[in-house]
Amino acid sequence: MEPRRTLRLNMLFLAVVIGILLNPSKSDACSILYYKNIATGEIYAVNSEDFFLDVDAYIQIEPKSKKNFARLWYGWDNFAQGGINEKGLFFDAAVTPEQKKIKGYSNPESNLGDKILAHSSSVKEALKVLENEKIALNKSHMLFGDKTGQAVVVEWIKGERKLHWIIGNKLIVTNFLLFDPKAGNYPCFRYKSISDRINQLETSGEEITLLKIGNTFGQAVQPARKHENNRFGGTVYTSFINITDNKFFLSYKLSNKNVIKLDLTEEFAKSKRQKINLREISD
Numbered sequence: 001m002e003p004r005r006t007l008r009l010n011m012l013f014l015a016v017v018i019g020i021l022l023n024p025s026k027s028d029a030c031s032i033l034y035y036k037n038i039a040t041g042e043i044y045a046v047n048s049e050d051f052f053l054d055v056d057a058y059i060q061i062e063p064k065s066k067k068n069f070a071r072l073w074y075g076w077d078n079f080a081q082g083g084i085n086e087k088g089l090f091f092d093a094a095v096t097p098e099q100k101k102i103k104g105y106s107n108p109e110s111n112l113g114d115k116i117l118a119h120s121s122s123v124k125e126a127l128k129v130l131e132n133e134k135i136a137l138n139k140s141h142m143l144f145g146d147k148t149g150q151a152v153v154v155e156w157i158k159g160e161r162k163l164h165w166i167i168g169n170k171l172i173v174t175n176f177l178l179f180d181p182k183a184g185n186y187p188c189f190r191y192k193s194i195s196d197r198i199n200q201l202e203t204s205g206e207e208i209t210l211l212k213i214g215n216t217f218g219q220a221v222q223p224a225r226k227h228e229n230n231r232f233g234g235t236v237y238t239s240f241i242n243i244t245d246n247k248f249f250l251s252y253k254l255s256n257k258n259v260i261k262l263d264l265t266e267e268f269a270k271s272k273r274q275k276i277n278l279r280e281i282s283d
Contacts (some may be wrong), residue, residue, distance in 0.1 A: 029175055030094040031190050031220040032082075034145035035198070036169040037208050043243040044210050045090045045145060047082050049074070050222045053232045053253060059260065061267050061274040062114070070268035071117035072248065074239060080113025086268040087121035088147025088243050093140045096177050097184035102159050105136030123150045127163075130154065136161065143173045147243055155179050170198060174220075190220035210247075214240045221254055237278060252278045 033046045049057075057076045064070035064086060073083025082092030091113060112135060120126040123144045129135075130142075136156040145151035151166040155177050162179045164171075172194055176186035197216035201208060217238065224234040240249040246264035258281050267274070 029190065029222060030092075031194060031217060032092045032094060032143050032173040033194060033198075033213070033216070034090065034143060034151045034166065034171045035213050036149050036166075037213075038169055039208060042210075042245065043088075043145070043147065043149060044213050045084070045092070045241040045243055046214050046217055046239065047092045048217055048221045048238045049081055049236050050234060051236050052227075053224055053234055053236060055236060057236050057252075057278045059250065059274075059276040059278070060114075061270075061276075062118070063271050063273060064268065068118040069121065071114070072262070072264065072267065073113055073117060074237065074250065075113070079111055080117070082239065083113055083117050084241055084243065084248070084264065085117040085120070086264075088246075089117060089120055089122060089126060090145045090241060090243055091116060091126065091142060092173075093137075093142045094173055094175050095139060096141050096155070096175055097139075099138045099157055099177075099183070100159065101138045102136040102156055102161075105134045105156075107137055107139075108133070108135055122146045122148065123152055127152070127154070141173065141177065143171060145171065145243070153178055157183075170195075193219040210240055210242050210249075214238075223254065250278075252281055255282065258282070 029050045031048045035044045037044065055076045057074065059072060059074045061072045062070065069085045069087055071083060071085035073080035075081035084090045116126050116129050120129055123146050126144045138156060141153055141155040143151065143153050151171045153164040153171060153173055155162045155164065157177060157180050164178045172191055174188045174191040176188050177183050194216050201212055201216065206212065221235040221238060224232050227233050235254050238251045248262040248264050250260040260276065260281060
C-alpha cells in the first residue's frame with residue numbers, strides 16, 4: 001500500500017455515540033447525503049454502507065478511455081454500490097421496501113453503477129442511461145448528484161418512475177421510499193438524526209467543512225453486531241467526497257486509526273486500473 005493512501009484518522013472521524021445503541025442494527029441500513037455548502041459553493045457527498053462485515057469490499061478505479069470516463073466506485077462482487085467519475089457525477093443506492101416490477105423494465109444484470117459512471121457526465125445523462133437500459137429497481141432507490149449542484153433520488157413505485165429533485169442545499173436518503181414512506185422503514189431515526197445535525201450545524205454559525213458534514217452521520221452508522229445467522233453486520237465503510245475539489249476519503253469498519261485518502265484528479269489521470277482491497281488497510 002502506498003504511504004499516501006493511508007493516514008491516521010485524526011482529521012476525519014465519526015463518533016459512534018450511545019444513542020445508536022437504542023436503535024436496532026440492520027445489516028442493510030445505509031445512509032446517503034448530497035450537500036451544497038452555501039458559504040463556499042463546495043459540494044460534498046457522504047455515504048455509510050451497512051452490510052455483513054465479512055464481505056470482501058474494495059475500491060475500484062477505472063482509467064479514462066476513448067469511450068469511457070475515468071471513475072472510482074466502491075462495493076463488492078464486481079458491483080458498484082456507489083462512486084464518482086472524472087466529471088463529478090456521484091451516485092449511491094440504498095435498499096427499500098420491495099415494489100411491484102414495472103412491465104418492460106428489469107433490475108440490472110451487470111454492473112449498473114460502473115456503466116452509468118463510465119458514460120454519464122451529469123444527473124441528466126445518468127437518468128438517460130437508466131431509461132435506455134430499461135432499468136427499474138424494485139428493491140432500491142438511487143441518488144445522483146453532480147458538480148453543478150443538481151441532484152435527484154430515483155424511485156420506482158407502483159409501476160412508475162418517480163424523481164425527487166433536491167430542494168434547498170441537501171438531499172438525504174436512507175431506506176424508506178421518499179414518495180411512499182408508509183411502504184416501510186419509516187420513521188427512520190438515521191434520516192432524522194442526519195437532518196437534525198445538519199440543521200444544528202447550519203444555525204451554529206460555525207464554518208462548515210466536509211469533516212463537520214461527515215460527522216452528522218455520528219448516529220447513523222452501525223457498530224458491529226452479531227445477527228441470527230451468526231454473521232456480524234454493521235457499517236462496512238463510510239465514504240466522504242469533496243466533489244468540488246476531487247478529494248476522496250473512506251473509513252473501513254468505523255476505524256479511527258486508518259482511512260483511505262485519494263486525490264481524484266491524480267488517480268483519474270493514471271492509465272492503469274487499480275483495485276484497493278479494504279481489508280488490507282485494517283489493523
